[in-house]
Every structure is written in C-alpha cells, then in structure tokens.
Amino acid sequence: MNQRIPTFAVVGHPNKGKSSIVATLAEDDEVAISATPGTTRKAMVHTFSIDGEAQYALVDTPGFQRPGELLAWLRSRTDSASDRPGAIAAFIRTHADDPRFVDECELLRPLVAGAGILYVVDGAKPYGPEYELEMEILQWTGRPRMALINMIGSGDHQASWKRALGQYFAIVRVFDAMHSDFDKRTSLLRAFGELDEQWRAPLERAVVELERERSRRRQRSAAEIADCLIECLTHCERDTVADKGDTENDKARLSRRLLNHIRKRERQSFERVAGIYRHERLARESTETEILDADLFTSENWEVFGLSQSQLAVTGALSGAAAGGGVDLLLGGASLLLGAGIGAIVGGVTGWLGSGELARTRVLGNTLGGRVLQVGPVKAVNFPWVLLGRAWLHQHLVSERNHAYRDAVIVAVRSDTNLMDSIPDALRRALGDSLRRASSGAPDDQTYQKLSANIDALLGHDPATLDHDPAITTAD
Amino acid sequence: MRALLASAIDILDWLESDATTDARDRVDRDRRIGKTIVQGPRYKQVLAWWAAIAPPEDSLSGERIVALLGLSNGVLALIGTLLGASMAAAVFSYQGDYPVNLFALLGILVGLPLVMLAASLLALVLPFGQRASVFDPLRVINPGRWAGSWLERQHGVSLFASVSKRARASRFARWQLIAFSQTFTIGYFAGVLIIAFMLVVFTDLAFGWSTTLKTDATVVQGILKGIATPWAHWMPAAVPDETLIEASRFYRLDETATSSATLGQWWSFVLMTIMVYGLAPRLIMALIASWQLNRATRRLLEAGPEIDALIDRLRTPAVTFESPDRQDAPATTGKPPLATVLELTDDCGVAIWNEAVTSEALGRLRSGPVTRVEFIAEWESAQAQREHLRALAASDHRLVILTKGWEPPLLAFLDFISLIREELGHDVVLVVVPLDTTRTEVRPEDREVWSNALARLDDANLLVASAV
Structure with a gap:
C-alpha cells in the first residue's frame, strides 16, 4: 500500500455495506458482497490510478468483532490522549499473531499506516450504544475521519445516527452505495479531500479524469x-x-x-x-x-452465381445479342440486326428457363446456385x-x-x-x-x-x- | 495497399476476438503501446499498435483473402482480355467485300462500355436513396459482382457482405466492385487493342461508314473531328480529313469501290478512339478506384466501435482500479441450531444482549412479567458479564437471550455464549432470539445469519427461536 497517496480505510461494524461502498467507488463488481458477516477477512486495497500513477486507494476491511475487548485493552495502556495512536500501534504489534484479533489488526493496520477513516453505518437500522465502542476506538487512532450513513434497507434512522456520529466525526454524509448516481459518487470523492488539505489535489484530479x-x-x-x-x-x-x-x-x-x-x-x-x-x-x-x-x-429467386432468374435472363439476352450482333457484323449488316435480336431472345429465354438446370449443375462439388429464399x-x-x-x-x-x-x-x-x-x-x-x-x-x-x-x-x-x-x- | 488490406482484415478480426481479453489487461496493454506511438492519423496509430502486438502469423487470414482477391483480379483480367479479343476479331472481321463499318465497330467496342461507365459514374454521384435503382440493373452485368459471388461460393470468403463482416464496410465493398470491373474492362480493351493491332499489322483492313440518311460528309466530318480532338494537335495523322471521310462512304449496291489502301488509313483513328475513349477512361477509373479503395481500406481502420475503443485506449490516460485477489465468502461450518418458538415462562431467565429490547417491550412478549431479566452488554467487562449470569443461575435450566436480529452476531457474542457455558454449564438450554423491534418479525435472512453464525459453536443445547 502506498501511503504517499490519499488512502481511505473503509471500516465499521460487519454487514453495514463497507464492501458495497468499495465496489461502487472502485467500479468493481467482483468485490465479494454477502449478507454473511465476515465475508471480508483481509484488508483489500483498491488503488485508483491514472496511467499507472496511483491517485488514491480504498481499503476494504473486515468489521469489528471484539471492539469491547479491544477498547478495554487500549484503555488499560494509557490515559493520555497524546499516547492513544501509539496504543493502537502497540495493540497491533502485541496481537499480530493473536487469532482472536485478526479482524481488528487487519482493519487498524491501514490506519496506523496513515489512512483516513470512512466509517460506515446502516442508516436504515436503529442506532445502538455498542457502536460507541467502535467510534471511540477510531477516535483513538487520531486519523482524519468521515462517517458514511449507508442506506441498506427501507427504514430511516438517519437523525439518531447523525446525532451520535456528529460527536465523533468531522464530516457525516449519507451515501446510498446501491443507488447513488455518478454525481453523488464524485461528490463523495471530493468530500474525502476535505479530510486533509494534501489529499484534495489528487482527488480532484481523479474526479476530473472520472468525468x-x-x-x-x-x-x-x-x-x-x-x-x-x-x-x-x-x-x-x-x-x-x-x-x-x-x-x-x-x-x-x-x-x-x-x-x-x-x-x-x-x-x-x-x-x-x-x-x-x-x-x-x-x-x-x-x-x-x-x-x-x-x-x-x-423474396424468392433462382440464383446462379448470385444472379437471380430475371437477372440471369437479362444477362442471357445481352450475351445472345452480343453473339448475334457479331453474326450481323460478319454479314456486314445484311442481316438487319436480326442476329442480335434473335440472339437476345434465345439468350433471354434460355437464361429464364435454364436457370433451374444451371443452378443444379455441380462444379467441384458445389452447385452453381439454386432456389434462394431471402428473409429480411x-x-x-x-x-x-x-x-x-x-x-x-x-x-x-x-x-x-x-x-x-x-x-x-x-x-x-x-x-x-x-x-x-x-x-x-x-x-x-x-x-x-x-x-x-x-x-x-x-x-x-x-x-x-x-x-x-x-x-x-x-x-x-x-x-x-x-x-x-x-x-x-x-x-x- | 495489399498489405494494408490484409492488415485491416486481420486487425478487425483480432479485435473481435480480443473482446474476451480481460478489460483491465486490454487497457494496460494498449495504453503501454499507445505511449510509444506518435500522434498521427488514426489508421496509422492502429497499424503501429498492430506492429507492436505482433500476433502469430498462422492465426491470420488477411493474406489469404488478399491473395484470393489478387487471383480474382487476374482471372477477371484474363476473361476480359479473351472477351475483348473475341469481340475485336468479330467486329474487325473483313472479308474483302464490304469495309468494316466504323460506326458499328466503335459503337460496340467503345460506345457500349462508355455507356456502362457513365451509368457507373451516375450511380456514384446520385444522391443517397436513388443509387439502388441505378446500381441494381448494373449488378447483372458487373464482373466485380461475379467475382464476389465466386469468391463467396467457392472459397467462403464473404467479400461484399463484408470484407470484415461489418455492414458499414459497404464503402469498401462498393469500390472493390468498381475496381474489379475496371480490371475486367482494362483486360477487355487490352484484348481489343492487341487483336486490332495485329490485324492492322498482318492483314489489310478497310474501314468505311454508311448511312441511309441523306447526310452530308461534312456533318460526319464534324462528328469525327470532334471525337479526334484530344489527339488532333499531337497526332494529326490519326484525324480523318474530309477527303478520306468522303471516300469512305459506301453503298452496298454501289460496285465502285475506293481503294483498300485509302480505306485502311482509318486504322490510326480507330486505335486512338479505342485507346482514348475506351481504355483511358477505364485506366483513370481504375486509378480512382484504387485510390478510393485505399481510402476505404484505411477507413476500415478509422471508424467503428472496436477502432474507437482501441484509439481511446491508446490515446487517453488509462483510468483503472487495481483490485486485489478475490476472497470468497466463508463457508458455513457446523450444524445449524434447531429452530423453536419463543416461550417465556415465569421461571426462565432472560438475558437482553446490547439493549436489544426495553423492559416494557419485553412485557409485550409474554402475558405476565418475567422476573429474572438481566441486561448484558458487549461494552461491559467479562467480570460484569459473569455477575449478570450468576444472577440468572438460579433459574430454570433454560436461558433466553434476546438479541438485535438486524445486527449480525459478532465474535464478542460468541464469546458471551462461551462465557455462559463456563458459568452455567452445558446442560442449560440456551434459546437465542433475534428480535427486530422495527418490524413485527425478524427478517428470514437475518435469522439465517444468526443460525449460521451460531452453528460454528456446534452446541446441541443451543436453539434459535423466533418471536412474533
């Protein structure tokens, strides 16, 4: 993960649409989305690049699984606000191999590395006090943070969520991962830039290029x-x-x-x-x-060499006329163009009547034509x-x-x-x-x-x- | 142009099959190539990209189709030459009794092809919608059409429905037809000229003109001088003078004949007429057709959704989201707990997890009050949770746990179940009840999430109940 570019860790409770938001912003329909909690087990980095030059990254993270224990551990480490980010880093170091805190380590690691926080909640479901554990942990990281109220169902509990989230997050926005249109998506990207002045330019460039x-x-x-x-x-x-x-x-x-x-x-x-x-x-x-x-x-036609019956008759008539005309010429015009006339009639009639036989003639294993039906x-x-x-x-x-x-x-x-x-x-x-x-x-x-x-x-x-x-x- | 056409066919075919390549791989590949290509006409960029792609030769069919086109051209030229030679042999035929009729000769050898050419040109300049009416009759006697049909029937090369299986390639197909026709006609005039020249050199020809009308020779002279205008000033010998014209008029009943030597003087005029009015327009038309065919071939590489998309990938910055390897949803393990219906009795203990329900709401779940109720929360310490459980220990061997059904069970909740087992033992029947206070009943998918999560514990005395 390249922390020199704006990086945003999408964190929150399991099953609140973190992966949906990543899938929508990263335009990736391969991001695993499931109603089963714990679908995302590893932090997944999605890097947006223009011509191979990374502009910003989204990190899809697993949800909190034991936030109470985590917060208790943090509180036991320090009372000083200035030491809180350090306590987070210490937690990761201490529990790097602890199977009980795999998810917590995965979601906190990008934050320690410098990522901004996009905290996702479901505004269609009621607010609960258990979320304060997560919000307080995120506050401990000291990272710039924004809360996104995702609307997964039909309920509307935005007001209570906004009251709670407003106490922990500088920016709170409603973002429907399923139905937000392009303008809302780019507007959200621009809002990410409000978290840190340094992130504004690359995010603006990303928005312009996306447009x-x-x-x-x-x-x-x-x-x-x-x-x-x-x-x-x-x-x-x-x-x-x-x-x-x-x-x-x-x-x-x-x-x-x-x-x-x-x-x-x-x-x-x-x-x-x-x-x-x-x-x-x-x-x-x-x-x-x-x-x-x-x-x-x-249309329905006899065709030989791609010529219809009438076309074949015309071709026959012209050929007959040419041949008959040659005879006329040989006779110095004494035949009064009878040769051309008779030739045209004979050729035309032969072409008309003989098209079927000619069509059935096989040359090198292929018939020359046949009764051709065309539809359309x-x-x-x-x-x-x-x-x-x-x-x-x-x-x-x-x-x-x-x-x-x-x-x-x-x-x-x-x-x-x-x-x-x-x-x-x-x-x-x-x-x-x-x-x-x-x-x-x-x-x-x-x-x-x-x-x-x-x-x-x-x-x-x-x-x-x-x-x-x-x-x-x-x-x- | 042959190489260009072969490349165009191969490129369009290849782009079609390239659609199955992963979109991101395509973007990366083409943008990388695009950065090495200098700006220029679109078709040149496409060709430069093609050179960089360098697909295996044996997978391409362009050269084969171009070779077939070449063969068709050769066959058409040969047929045209033979036809021209036959026609010339017939038309120039002179038995010594009557001279060759100049008007008939030029009318057949030059006039008819000229009318065909004029019709072709008319069809080209006619506004859209009226072309078909002119072109359709021409198709009957269009050698290009014959060649196209032959190619399609014998070799399966669908040239005109499109060299590239694209309806919009009709510009190419039209000019290919015209080019074929010119090849045929140039062969035809070559045949005519060869035979005419041979007859002039090796036999004695006599030309004359005749008419029933009372036409003055000066009128005929005016016409013929008009015809000879293009070469009159640099080849005056090929312009018939009044004396020759007058001497060449013949009547079949008139036995007095002009000398053959005099009537033979027409040969230079005849050959020049064939060359200037027969061969030259076809050569010019062939050049135009070749130029237009080249343009049409280039345009195959300049327009079309595949080409537009390719140019887009080559020229514009690649906007990509690099995504990591995929992870599949975890498989459900263990046996899902049995489902039951919630029955709250006086003597059962009730644990309300994370404030899933208020006391008042709890009262609505049963007819009478529940005496042993403990509110237990994730944010409490393990010690505090143990104390709650001890308060519930005196109850019946049945503990009901009410949870928020819309929230998925965290590992913290499974830890709580383990804690219950530590405190109350494994004989206590635990009934987990996911509730949804925002609805009359918890959603089936939420209940399934709970069932699947609790299945991991593989606890035979753990039930999932629904409450209405």
Missing part, C-alpha cells in the same frame, strides 16, 4: 449501439431451398433465424455496453424483441426506434448502476411505446435520418459516424423521465 472517462464511455456506448443498429437493420437470412419444398416452412425457418440473429446481436451489444461500464457480470432480463412476419421483407431485412417502420429505445434504456440503466448492486437489469419496452417523445424535435429528426440511411442496405462509415454521433446526443438525455409510463421499466 472524462464517463464522457468517453458514453461515446463508446453510442458507437456500439450504432454498429448494432446498422447490423440489425440490414441483416437478412438467405438459404438455398428445395425445388418443391414447403416455402412457408422455409420462410418460417429463416424468419426464426433472422430473429435469433437480431436478438443475439442485441444481447451482444448489451453485454458490450455493460462491459464499457465495467459491469462484467451483470445479469440481465429483457423482453424479447417483437418482429412479425409482416415486418419482414421476403426487417422493414417495419418502428423497428429501428424500438431497437434504439431498448438500447437507450439499457445504456441508461447500466451507466447509472452501481457495482454493488448485483440484481438483474430489466430492459422492457413495449413495441408500441415511443420513448422518443421526450427528446428535442431536431434530435429526433436527425436520428430518423440516420436510421433511414442505416436501413438503406448499404450504410457506410459516414452513416455509422453520423448515427453514432446522434445516438451519443440521445444518450445525453435521460429516459427515466418516462418512468411514469407503465410500458417502460427503468427500475431495476
């Missing part, structure tokens, strides 16, 4: 969503099908394949966006994207908007979600709901234009960049303003 990182994450999410939309809006499924097969059955099969592809791509996009926000293990519940058969563009792309007018709305909602939920919160994200938007009513008209028009280009079948990198930029602007808005709409689930 930049957040902006970049939004851009990268927009890029990912744009890429997903382009793929989903242009994707189609093609397959060579039996000459006299059940066309409806084949269509249904390809429709399912198309829908599965779109769902898979959307899930992949959700995962990638979650990854951008470092939610690597996020469980997700989502309503399925609805696509009706009527929404699908469907999805042509429903509201489809791009539904996809975009779901992506917007998901990004919002993920970006505002704290890493301590382990429940599944629920993305549910009814297909008949227009999330876009809440955004400015100009942005809606720009998005509409970008989506139309993306659906064109040949979107290029400029289409992607414009769509990405417009989605970035969209992500700057908050779909939670539509919380009152029962068709949308934004709560998780």
Whole structure:
C-alpha cells in the first residue's frame, strides 16, 4: 500500500455495506458482497490510478468483532490522549499473531499506516450504544475521519445516527452505495479531500479524469449501439431451398433465424455496453424483441452465381445479342440486326428457363446456385426506434448502476411505446435520418459516424423521465 | 495497399476476438503501446499498435483473402482480355467485300462500355436513396459482382457482405466492385487493342461508314473531328480529313469501290478512339478506384466501435482500479441450531444482549412479567458479564437471550455464549432470539445469519427461536 497517496480505510461494524461502498467507488463488481458477516477477512486495497500513477486507494476491511475487548485493552495502556495512536500501534504489534484479533489488526493496520477513516453505518437500522465502542476506538487512532450513513434497507434512522456520529466525526454524509448516481459518487470523492488539505489535489484530479472517462464511455456506448443498429437493420437470412419444398416452412425457418440473429446481436451489444461500464457480470432480463412476419421483407429467386432468374435472363439476352450482333457484323449488316435480336431472345429465354438446370449443375462439388429464399431485412417502420429505445434504456440503466448492486437489469419496452417523445424535435429528426440511411442496405462509415454521433446526443438525455409510463421499466 | 488490406482484415478480426481479453489487461496493454506511438492519423496509430502486438502469423487470414482477391483480379483480367479479343476479331472481321463499318465497330467496342461507365459514374454521384435503382440493373452485368459471388461460393470468403463482416464496410465493398470491373474492362480493351493491332499489322483492313440518311460528309466530318480532338494537335495523322471521310462512304449496291489502301488509313483513328475513349477512361477509373479503395481500406481502420475503443485506449490516460485477489465468502461450518418458538415462562431467565429490547417491550412478549431479566452488554467487562449470569443461575435450566436480529452476531457474542457455558454449564438450554423491534418479525435472512453464525459453536443445547 502506498501511503504517499490519499488512502481511505473503509471500516465499521460487519454487514453495514463497507464492501458495497468499495465496489461502487472502485467500479468493481467482483468485490465479494454477502449478507454473511465476515465475508471480508483481509484488508483489500483498491488503488485508483491514472496511467499507472496511483491517485488514491480504498481499503476494504473486515468489521469489528471484539471492539469491547479491544477498547478495554487500549484503555488499560494509557490515559493520555497524546499516547492513544501509539496504543493502537502497540495493540497491533502485541496481537499480530493473536487469532482472536485478526479482524481488528487487519482493519487498524491501514490506519496506523496513515489512512483516513470512512466509517460506515446502516442508516436504515436503529442506532445502538455498542457502536460507541467502535467510534471511540477510531477516535483513538487520531486519523482524519468521515462517517458514511449507508442506506441498506427501507427504514430511516438517519437523525439518531447523525446525532451520535456528529460527536465523533468531522464530516457525516449519507451515501446510498446501491443507488447513488455518478454525481453523488464524485461528490463523495471530493468530500474525502476535505479530510486533509494534501489529499484534495489528487482527488480532484481523479474526479476530473472520472468525468472524462464517463464522457468517453458514453461515446463508446453510442458507437456500439450504432454498429448494432446498422447490423440489425440490414441483416437478412438467405438459404438455398428445395425445388418443391414447403416455402412457408422455409420462410418460417429463416424468419426464426433472422430473429435469433437480431436478438443475439442485441444481447451482444448489451453485454458490450455493460462491459464499457465495467459491469462484467451483470445479469440481465429483457423482453424479447417483437418482429412479425409482416415486418419482414421476403423474396424468392433462382440464383446462379448470385444472379437471380430475371437477372440471369437479362444477362442471357445481352450475351445472345452480343453473339448475334457479331453474326450481323460478319454479314456486314445484311442481316438487319436480326442476329442480335434473335440472339437476345434465345439468350433471354434460355437464361429464364435454364436457370433451374444451371443452378443444379455441380462444379467441384458445389452447385452453381439454386432456389434462394431471402428473409429480411426487417422493414417495419418502428423497428429501428424500438431497437434504439431498448438500447437507450439499457445504456441508461447500466451507466447509472452501481457495482454493488448485483440484481438483474430489466430492459422492457413495449413495441408500441415511443420513448422518443421526450427528446428535442431536431434530435429526433436527425436520428430518423440516420436510421433511414442505416436501413438503406448499404450504410457506410459516414452513416455509422453520423448515427453514432446522434445516438451519443440521445444518450445525453435521460429516459427515466418516462418512468411514469407503465410500458417502460427503468427500475431495476 | 495489399498489405494494408490484409492488415485491416486481420486487425478487425483480432479485435473481435480480443473482446474476451480481460478489460483491465486490454487497457494496460494498449495504453503501454499507445505511449510509444506518435500522434498521427488514426489508421496509422492502429497499424503501429498492430506492429507492436505482433500476433502469430498462422492465426491470420488477411493474406489469404488478399491473395484470393489478387487471383480474382487476374482471372477477371484474363476473361476480359479473351472477351475483348473475341469481340475485336468479330467486329474487325473483313472479308474483302464490304469495309468494316466504323460506326458499328466503335459503337460496340467503345460506345457500349462508355455507356456502362457513365451509368457507373451516375450511380456514384446520385444522391443517397436513388443509387439502388441505378446500381441494381448494373449488378447483372458487373464482373466485380461475379467475382464476389465466386469468391463467396467457392472459397467462403464473404467479400461484399463484408470484407470484415461489418455492414458499414459497404464503402469498401462498393469500390472493390468498381475496381474489379475496371480490371475486367482494362483486360477487355487490352484484348481489343492487341487483336486490332495485329490485324492492322498482318492483314489489310478497310474501314468505311454508311448511312441511309441523306447526310452530308461534312456533318460526319464534324462528328469525327470532334471525337479526334484530344489527339488532333499531337497526332494529326490519326484525324480523318474530309477527303478520306468522303471516300469512305459506301453503298452496298454501289460496285465502285475506293481503294483498300485509302480505306485502311482509318486504322490510326480507330486505335486512338479505342485507346482514348475506351481504355483511358477505364485506366483513370481504375486509378480512382484504387485510390478510393485505399481510402476505404484505411477507413476500415478509422471508424467503428472496436477502432474507437482501441484509439481511446491508446490515446487517453488509462483510468483503472487495481483490485486485489478475490476472497470468497466463508463457508458455513457446523450444524445449524434447531429452530423453536419463543416461550417465556415465569421461571426462565432472560438475558437482553446490547439493549436489544426495553423492559416494557419485553412485557409485550409474554402475558405476565418475567422476573429474572438481566441486561448484558458487549461494552461491559467479562467480570460484569459473569455477575449478570450468576444472577440468572438460579433459574430454570433454560436461558433466553434476546438479541438485535438486524445486527449480525459478532465474535464478542460468541464469546458471551462461551462465557455462559463456563458459568452455567452445558446442560442449560440456551434459546437465542433475534428480535427486530422495527418490524413485527425478524427478517428470514437475518435469522439465517444468526443460525449460521451460531452453528460454528456446534452446541446441541443451543436453539434459535423466533418471536412474533
């Protein structure tokens, strides 16, 4: 642990959300969080770095287990306030190998090394006098300290906690580890800087860099969503099908394949966006994207070398005309272009009628073509908007979600709901234009960049303003 | 450009598989590389990063695809040359009876490809949305399309759905199609010119023009001089004069023929027309396509979520939280104590731990008063705790301990249980009752926490009770 950087030991009673606060501030969904007391058995240092340069560190510590005995030991050592920090250090030295005080040694060690104190209590539960043992021990350390009232349940005992904590801590703040948004998190980081003047600059730098990182994450999410939309809006499924097969059955099969592809791509996009926000293990519940058969563009053609039956007929006609034209030329025009005309007719008819046989011809083990059924792309007018709305909602939920919160994200938007009513008209028009280009079948990198930029602007808005709409689930 | 394309294919594929690499490892790796890369165009940064990554060659497919593209180009050029040669052989065919019709010759050999080129250009400059209507008919006779289909069908190389499996790569695909077409057409004109030149050198050709219309030769001269304008001032011999034009007009019923030597003078005009209006535009178009293809290839490495993320990792400070090794939640040991329902009787002792409940609230837990009650707290010394327990010792062989159910049991509480055993012996039945005064009943998960913690004591005479 590098004590030259601001270091904060998160300490307190077991099961009061110490690890949750660390998980949220460190954006780490791997921090073990459990209702079982004693989940954290060793002090765990989480170091925030910018380009490898450590800015500050959080130390997740085990909870107090025998605070009464510890305080009794300390009191037995000294009466002088000036000797109290020394008594703490002496306790660690004396009990370094004592299995009864493993947890106390682990949590006190960073404080002796110079860490600031973040004392965590649960403001949803009543205050109890047993907490005074812990607060007094922390007072003995002489380290700068702040109390955080975490709100784990539905109760509200903040007032009694504030009265008690105010006697031991210079700063008392309420911080909901599960639901605090980004601004509250950065505000808390800034508040850490109030504990010690020297800590202010590195913490401010950390906050500025976190804000930049957040902006970049939004851009990268927009890029990912744009890429997903382009793929989903242009994707189609093609397959060579039996000459006299059940066309409806084949269509249904390809429709399912198309829908599965779109769902898979959307899930992949959700995962990638979650990854951008470092939610690597996020469980997700989502309503399925609805696509009706009527929404699908469907075509059925004979194809040889990728040419449809009509295209093959045109090609045949042109080839026949060229060959016939050659005959005309040989005759010096005496045939009055009959050669070209007959050639075109023969070539065209052959191309039309012969496409099936040609398609079945095998060359090097492969047929040249066959009856090709194509399903997709999805042509429903509201489809791009539904996809975009779901992506917007998901990004919002993920970006505002704290890493301590382990429940599944629920993305549910009814297909008949227009999330876009809440955004400015100009942005809606720009998005509409970008989506139309993306659906064109040949979107290029400029289409992607414009769509990405417009989605970035969209992500700057908050779909939670539509919380009152029962068709949308934004709560998780 | 071949190397660039191979790299682009490999990089995009590799980035896709790199998504499974741990995010922090990616950030560290790429930022470390990024610090060694000088600022410049995005694609150059990506290529510099790729050089630093240096993945094993055998895992890459870019070179193979580029080689297939090269093969496709070669095959197209060959087919084009053969077609051009065949067409030229047919169109230049001269049996000695009638001269080769200049208009038919130039119309077929030059005019038709020129119309195709114009349509292609039109499709390129048309506003978005109208392109498809122009491009779709062209696809039928587009050699590039044939090559793409062949590659996909025979080699599984999906070039146009995308060289990189990305729909947004359509710019690349479009220019690759155009480049293929130019290769084919350049081969075609090469074939035409070779045959034309050979026929000029080794046979006697005669050219003429004919029309049913009452057209003055000066009109035709105007047209032909217009055609010859590009080379008129530096190759005047290839510009037909009025005499030649007049002499070259023929009527099939007219037996009087101009000498073959005179009619053969057209050859230089014909070859120049093919070169200037047939080959040259295709060469220019091929150069443009090559340039645009190069740009499109570069853009594959400049835009896209993977590229954006990579550039981000290369250029911006890595913001990381170094986290320690994980620790798993401790496993529950021992047999959980039996659950029971709280029954407070007159003669049972009650220990209230850490002020879990007030005396008044305790009264509400039973119908009558409980006479033996001791308030015992964590903050008391062991000696004080012993004295409380001794006060409870005269009671029935049953001791009820009321605790705050919302607080987890600390080791200090387990120490207290051990102290009870020391003072009261192991025959006393201990009933631990986690209460929740903020609710009507303690939460099941809190009761489970208590059960699991007390299980560590492995005490058969220890029960956990619930109170409503």
